[in-house]
Amino acid sequence: MTDEKINKGERPIAENIRGRVYANPDLCTGCGLCMAACSVRMFREAAPAKSAIQIKRDPFEGYEIQFICRHCEDARCIEACFMGITIKDSDTGLVCNHPEECVGCMSCLMVCPYGAIRRVLLDRTGREVAIKCDGCPERETPACVIICPTKALVFK
Amino acid sequence: MPDYTLRSNVCHVDLTTGKVNVFDTPMEIVRAYLGGRGLNMFYLFQYLTPDTDPFSPDNPLIIGTGLLTGSGMPNSGRFSVSARSPETGFLGDSNIGGYFGPQLRQAGYDRLIITGKATCPSYIFIEDGRVEIRDAESYWGLNVRDYQIKLRADLGTDIEILGIGRSGEHRVRYAALINNIKNAAGRCGMGAVMGSKNLKCVVARGSGGVPIHHPENFTETVAEITRYLQTSKSIRVLGQQGTPMLYEISNYLGAIRTKNSQLNAWEDSLNGDQIEKHIEKMIACANCIVHCRHRNLAGGEGPEYTTVGLLGANVGIADPADVIRLNNLCNDLGLDTASSGSIIAWAIEAFEKGYITPEMTGGRTLEFGNVDLIAELLVDISERRSIGDLLAESTQAVAALGPETADFLIAIKGLPPSDPHDVRYIKSFALGIATASRGADHLRSRPTLDVWPLPKALSKAIYGVEIDPEPTSYETKHHLVYFHENIYAVIDSLGLCKFVCHGFNSPQLLKYSHFRRLIDLVTGLDFNDEELRQVGLRVVDLERMINLREGMTRAHDTLPKRYFDEEAKLKKAAGSKIDREKFAVMLTEYYHLRNWGDEGIPTAERQSELLSYFDYLTGEVANG
Numbered sequence: 121m122t123d124e125k126i127n128k129g130e131r132p133i134a135e136n137i138r139g140r141v142y143a144n145p146d147l148c149t150g151c152g153l154c155m156a157a158c159s160v161r162m163f164r165e166a167a168p169a170k171s172a173i174q175i176k177r178d179p180f181e182g183y184e185i186q187f188i189c190r191h192c193e194d195a196r197c198i199e200a201c202f203m204g205i206t207i208k209d210s211d212t213g214l215v216c217n218h219p220e221e222c223v224g225c226m227s228c229l230m231v232c233p234y235g236a237i238r239r240v241l242l243d244r245t246g247r248e249v250a251i252k253c254d255g256c257p258e259r260e261t262p263a264c265v266i267i268c269p270t271k272a273l274v275f276k
Numbered sequence: 277m278p279d280y281t282l283r284s285n286v287c288h289v290d291l292t293t294g295k296v297n298v299f300d301t302p303m304e305i306v307r308a309y310l311g312g313r314g315l316n317m318f319y320l321f322q323y324l325t326p327d328t329d330p331f332s333p334d335n336p337l338i339i340g341t342g343l344l345t346g347s348g349m350p351n352s353g354r355f356s357v358s359a360r361s362p363e364t365g366f367l368g369d370s371n372i373g374g375y376f377g378p379q380l381r382q383a384g385y386d387r388l389i390i391t392g393k394a395t396c397p398s399y400i401f402i403e404d405g406r407v408e409i410r411d412a413e414s415y416w417g418l419n420v421r422d423y424q425i426k427l428r429a430d431l432g433t434d435i436e437i438l439g440i441g442r443s444g445e446h447r448v449r450y451a452a453l454i455n456n457i458k459n460a461a462g463r464c465g466m467g468a469v470m471g472s473k474n475l476k477c478v479v480a481r482g483s484g485g486v487p488i489h490h491p492e493n494f495t496e497t498v499a500e501i502t503r504y505l506q507t508s509k510s511i512r513v514l515g516q517q518g519t520p521m522l523y524e525i526s527n528y529l530g531a532i533r534t535k536n537s538q539l540n541a542w543e544d545s546l547n548g549d550q551i552e553k554h555i556e557k558m559i560a561c562a563n564c565i566v567h568c569r570h571r572n573l574a575g576g577e578g579p580e581y582t583t584v585g586l587l588g589a590n591v592g593i594a595d596p597a598d599v600i601r602l603n604n605l606c607n608d609l610g611l612d613t614a615s616s617g618s619i620i621a622w623a624i625e626a627f628e629k630g631y632i633t634p635e636m637t638g639g640r641t642l643e644f645g646n647v648d649l650i651a652e653l654l655v656d657i658s659e660r661r662s663i664g665d666l667l668a669e670s671t672q673a674v675a676a677l678g679p680e681t682a683d684f685l686i687a688i689k690g691l692p693p694s695d696p697h698d699v700r701y702i703k704s705f706a707l708g709i710a711t712a713s714r715g716a717d718h719l720r721s722r723p724t725l726d727v728w729p730l731p732k733a734l735s736k737a738i739y740g741v742e743i744d745p746e747p748t749s750y751e752t753k754h755h756l757v758y759f760h761e762n763i764y765a766v767i768d769s770l771g772l773c774k775f776v777c778h779g780f781n782s783p784q785l786l787k788y789s790h791f792r793r794l795i796d797l798v799t800g801l802d803f804n805d806e807e808l809r810q811v812g813l814r815v816v817d818l819e820r821m822i823n824l825r826e827g828m829t830r831a832h833d834t835l836p837k838r839y840f841d842e843e844a845k846l847k848k849a850a851g852s853k854i855d856r857e858k859f860a861v862m863l864t865e866y867y868h869l870r871n872w873g874d875e876g877i878p879t880a881e882r883q884s885e886l887l888s889y890f891d892y893l894t895g896e897v898a899n900g
Contacts, residue, residue, distance in 0.1 A: 149560035149567040153498065156348030156563065159485060160494045166348035167382060167485020169434075177375075178433060179456040180425055182571055184559070241483055263495040269350075269502045269565035 138212040138255055139275045141173070141262055143186035147272035150177040150184040154264035154273060161263050162251065163240075170240045172253040173264045173273075186273075189236040189253035191215045197228035197237060197252070206252075214255040222249040280800035281489040284311060284343070286319070286897075287385040287407060289400060291473055292333055292392030296407045301387075302892040307801070309889075311386065312342030313369060314769030314815045316358040319389055320367060321818060322890060322897075326825045330362035330465070331447060331472040333393035339380070339438065339478065340387040342771015346378025346562065347486045347798045348494065350501050351773035353378060353562035360826070361464035362472075363449040363615065363670045364690035364715045367822045370452075370466050371719065371768055372438075373561035373569075374459025379436035382482030394474040399439070401431075403481045412476040416445065419608045420454045427479060439477020440467040441610025443658035447471050448668040450615030451658075454607065458569070458577040459561065462612035463694055464714055465670070489800035497797055501790065502565045510781035514568040515558060517548035519581035523696075524548060525727065526585075530847030531698045534589040535644050536621035537686050537836070540698045540844040542589035551584065551596050566775050576604030579613075585696020586617025591624070592644025605651055609658040618692030619667050620653055622685050629684075631677045637663045686836045689828070691715025695722070700839050701849035702726055704753035707862050710833045711757060713819035719774065720764060723756035724781055738783060750858040754866035762812030766791060769815060816870070817878050818886055830876045833863055 155171035163170050174187040191208075195215045198206050206217040206228055217228065219242075228250050229237040237252045256262035265275040284301040301315060309315045316338045323336035341355040355377030361368025380388070384405035394409065397416035401408045415423040420441040427437055436455060444451035444467030451467030452460040461467075470477075488494055505511050513521045524547045526532050534542045544550075554574070560567040571577055579587070579599055587593065587602040606613045626632045627642035634641065640649065640663075656664025666673050671690045674682045686692055688709060693699075693716035699706040708721035725738070729745035736742045739759050744751040760779060767777045770791060774780045778787040786794075788805040795801055823832075835854055844852045867876050878886075890898070 146557075149558065149564070151560035151564045151567070152562055153348060153350075153565070157495045157498070160348060160488050160491045163485070164491040165485035165487045166346060166378075167483070168378075169382065169483040170485065176433075179577070180421065180428075182556070182575075266499045267495050267502075269506070270567070 138214055138257070140191055140255075141188050141253070141265055142274050142276065143188055144272050144274070145184060145186060147270045148175065148184045148186060149270055149272070150175055151269065153267045153269060157263040157267040161256070170238070170251070172236070172238060172251050174235070174238065187235045189215065190234055191253070191255065196231040196233065200227040200231040202227065212255065212257065214257065215252070216254045217250060217252055219249040219251050224248040224250065226250055228252070281487045282306065282799045282801065283487070284315070284386050286387045286389060287402075288389040288391070289407060289409070290392040291390065291394040291398065291409065291475060294409055297896065298385075299897055304892045305889055306343070308811065308814060310343040310766070310769035310811055312340055312345065312354070312769040312771045313356040313358070313371065313765065314811060315387060316340040316356050316369065317367070317815055317818050317822065318889070319387070320358050321822050322893065323389060323391065324360055324822070328360060330360045330365065330368070330469060333473065334391065335360050335469055335472075337390040337466065337469050337473065338387065339390070341377045341381050342769055344794060344798055345486075345771030346381045347488065348498060348563055349772065349794045349798065350498060350505060350565045351561075351563060351776045352771055353564055354768075354771050354773050355380070356768060357453055357461040357466045359466060359469045361691070361714070362447070362468045363465040366689055366826050366828055367714060367819055368464030368466060368469070369714045370461035370463040372453065372455065372459055372461035373564070373773060374436075374455035375562045376436040376438040376455040376459070376480065377771065378486075378562045379480040379482060381486055382484050383480040384482060384484060388478065390473065390475065392473065397474055397476055399476045400478045402479065404483055415476050417442070420610050421457065421608050423476065424456070427477070431479065432481070435479050435481045437477050437479050440470050441608060441658065443610045443668075444468055444471035445476075446658060446660045446668065448611065448657055448660070449670040449672065450612040450619070452610050452612045454610050458607040460607070460612070462614065463717070464691065465612075467610050486798065488798055490797050493797055497793075501786075501794075505565060505776055505785060508782045508784050511566055511775070514566050514775060514781075517552050518558065518568040518570050520546070520551040520579065520584050521548040522581045523584050526697050528847065529701055529727070530844055530849030530852075531701050532585055532589045533686065533693075533696045533698045535592050536590065536625045536684060537698055537838050538625065539846060540700065540849055541846040543594040545594045546584050546588045546596060546599065551579065554596055554600055561773070564773065566773065568775065572600050572604070574600050574604055576600070576607060578607065579603035582694055582696060583613040583617070586614055586621075587650070590617045590621045590696065591650055593647055593650070594645075595647075598647040601647065602650060602654065605654055609654060611654060611658060614694040615670055615692050616654060616657070618686055619670055619673075620650055622681070623653075623663070623667055625684055626677055626681050631681050632663065636666070683837050686838065688712070688716035688835065689832050691717065694718065698844060698849070699835070700844045700852040700854060702747045703750050703854070703862065704747075704756045706835055706839065706854050706859065707753055707866060708757045708760070710835050710859075710863065711761070711866060713816065713823060721757045721761040722780065723753075723760050725779060725783060726753070726756055734783065738779060748852065750855070750862050754862055754869055757866055758869045761816050762809055763788070765812040765815035766808055769811060770795070814886065817882060820872070820876070820878055821883060821886065824877060830863070833876060835859070
């Protein structure tokens with residue numbers, strides 16, 4: 121996908137796109153509050169496995185890594201989604217899927233180079249869907265950034 | 277439809293029969309005890325037959341999450357492990373952070389009660405409600421790091437593990453349960469209880485979570501409370517240095533247990549800023565905003581202030597690198613660092629006094645300051661080898677070494693204090709470790725604010741009564757212990773960390789009014805401040821009933837003999853000791869405040885009131 125396709129207007133991309141979430145791994149303590157905020161927003165429960173943002177810790181190897189959607193300009197998940205429900209919003213530049221219509225093929229998950237798409241079992245229906253960061257469009261700042269106690273997550 | 281969102285279930289696993297029974301805790305009992313330590317005590321009272329040998333299959337090992345554990349509330353990563361303690365014979369209870377508690381809830385259970393004994397080394401695997409007892413032959417015999425790495429390789433790295441090292445397998449009476457590298461339920465020998473059941477560990481993996489009743493307020497409330505907590509200096513310094521920040525002030529006061537409390541102050545080389553030089557990064561438990569845990573440069577985690585004191589000053593070691601070496605070793609062996617440092621220091625003094633002879637040590641001279649020797653002893657203890665077999669008995673080794681050795685044993689109710697603080701100077705601290713229900717312990721009641729003279733107006737505002745501002749005074753101090761015991765019982769039942777608890781390290785932080793707000797956000801349950809305070813009173817009273825049932829009397833609520841008879845020699849505390857008569861008065865005043873009479877026994881009315889809650893249990897559970 122080309123920049124022209126995304127950027128339907130005349131404005132340069134930088135002004136057109138809503139900010140993104142970035143992580144500073146040195147400041148991340150692995151507490152997982154970002155995952156709680158994300159899963160509570162989407163599923164009304166503090167369930168790290170159901171969060172779009174993922175913090176992977178390995179105490180034995182000694183690291184904390186953050187998996188966050190970058191809302192790529194040339195997003196492979198969009199191309200991979202044969203349902204056509206993963207799309208880039210032309211106004212915000214955010215790449216969103218629509219879990220309620222997702223059939224759970226997980227093609228998007230397989231092609232994402234950043235490991236930022238998550239397979240989640242919807243308790244209600246027993247259906248598996250792919251979830252990903254939608255950038256919290258209803259908020260000025262995404263929930264994960266607001267809740268991060270060490271400012272390891274920034275929104276810009 | 278109920279107007280609350282709550283799950284508080286129990287999964288009872290009988291390792292002897294392989295039977296698994298799941299039931300819900302009735303709402304009346306949840307309101308009375310919340311969860312965590314409170315509900316653990318409720319079920320301990322129910323499941324523990326008095327006089328059960330701690331290593332008997334009948335001793336229930338209870339792993340219980342708090343009402344808010346894993347809920348995303350600030351510092352809600354904690355849970356409690358309880359059983360009859362093999363170290364003390366009284367109630368055993370240990371609070372632990374890390375990641376296992378939230379993962380257990382995500383896997384579908386809020387509380388495990390493990391009884392019976394497996395026929396071969398086993399582990400319990402829990403995944404999204406499914407419970408299996410599996411063979412642990414290939415993990416048995418491995419220490420904490422190795423067996424967890426092997427399990428993660430076998431099952432995936434998205435599991436959380438709570439289990440034992442070699443010391444737990446060998447029933448060392450102060451073996452810990454450990455999650456990851458150093459998150460430890462260290463106190464009271466809960467690891468030995470697990471080992472006695474032929475159980476290596478419990479493994480949890482869950483895709484679920486803790487339901488939130490008011491999700492719309494979640495992020496902003498947590499962020500607001502985080503900002504409030506982070507205005508506290510204690511929170512900021514803890515996040516930078518961890519608990520070793522406390523060493524400097526205690527040492528300044530002359531309140532660092534040194535060489536088995538023969539001395540009361542030690543080298544500045546163990547100050548928090550010196551420990552900091554050995555730290556790669558500060559990391560957190562689940563949902564924690566404080567991040568007080570160190571990832572150290574020697575490949576482990578820690579040390580805590582407890583370890584700095586008890587595997588540093590108390591055994592005569594002054595080099596932070598040596599302390600960290602012993603810290604990492606203890607964690608890997610699955611030993612409680614507090615009891616380890618206390619028992620080894622006692623053994624060294626016993627050697628110096630001739631109660632332990634070179635014949636008993638394999639020819640070795642036990643001496644303070646010898647880090648290689650102490651490392652050897654720790655391994656010997658965990659393997660029950662040589663003198664280690666005796667030292668693995670903890671305070672019960674008095675039976676073999678002679679009653680005279682009890683005179684210089686620093687322990688109460690059979691438990692060495694977890695705190696490296698020498699309590700001869702601050703009298704409220706002394707009362708608090710004497711009344712603590714699980715044995716000598718500061719985390720049941722530590723009135724930290726009493727370190728400095730507290731203005732009377734401030735003490736009145738916090739405690740409701742004016743407290744004598746002089747730390748060395750015996751007057752009014754029972755009010756401090758009473759207040760802190762109550763609120764700590766509540767925070768332990770909620771599954772929150774004491775570092776965010778009002779009065780622990782700061783006159784600010786989270787009070788009852790905050791607790792009820794968080795409870796409402798997560799569950800929708802409505803409590804007022806007084807109802808929450810009553811939970812604390814109830815937990816403390818029920819713990820007393822458990823201990824009375826196991827034979828505890830007023831005589832157990834005392835201090836190590838040395839603190840009555842020998843004056844502290846150094847620094848601000850020089851000349852301090854505990855006056856027996858004044859201590860007795862202080863204790864009686866405390867009992868009266870609790871309505872426990874002169875002998876420390878809750879009234880018959882109170883006991884029957886607390887017993888009436890057991891009527892809510894039905895069916896198989898009620899029948900035991």
